[in-house]
Amino acid sequence: MQEITLAAVRATPLSVDEVLAAVADPHAGGTAVFIGTVRDHDHGREVARLAYSAHPSVEERLRAVMEKVLSDTSVPGRPVVRMAAVHRVGDLEIGDAAVVVAAAAAHRQEAFDACRRLIDDLKAEVPVWKHQSFEDGRDEWVGTP
Numbered sequence: 001m002q003e004i005t006l007a008a009v010r011a012t013p014l015s016v017d018e019v020l021a022a023v024a025d026p027h028a029g030g031t032a033v034f035i036g037t038v039r040d041h042d043h044g045r046e047v048a049r050l051a052y053s054a055h056p057s058v059e060e061r062l063r064a065v066m067e068k069v070l071s072d073t074s075v076p077g078r079p080v081v082r083m084a085a086v087h088r089v090g091d092l093e094i095g096d097a098a099v100v101v102a103a104a105a106a107h108r109q110e111a112f113d114a115c116r117r118l119i120d121d122l123k124a125e126v127p128v129w130k131h132q133s134f135e136d137g138r139d140e141w142v143g144t145p
Helices: 014-022 056-073 108-125
Strands: 003-010 030-037 046-055 078-086 089-090 097-105 128-134 141-143
Touching: 003 014, 014 030, 014 078, 030 078, 046 078, 056 078, 056 108, 078 089, 078 108, 078 128, 097 108
Parallel strands: 003 078
Antiparallel strands: 030 097, 046 089, 046 128, 078 097, 128 141
């Protein structure tokens, strides 16, 4: 049975263990996880801090993206079994986890493919916006419509 076990956006710190537990399944022979963390630089400038904000429909849109990825990356006899994703909003510090996604599948290739597609589609289609403040006093919004 294919299942989205976790699709959340929250203001509290993210747990990789929670995401891994959400995709655990005896039918899965492979689990792939991606953790996006706040880095200290962007485009050659030092990042001082950043904040994420999201549209009120963010969890609905996240789930829709996950359903599409689940459908598109499963192949007969080698399904993606479970998927999970959480994204952080609010103020984050350098090194904090901003997003954690995972896919569990019968075989490793499907798990890798689904995990990569999930993070790529999440970043492209889910209404989460990043406000970066730089050490030089400038700032920018990333991902806004």
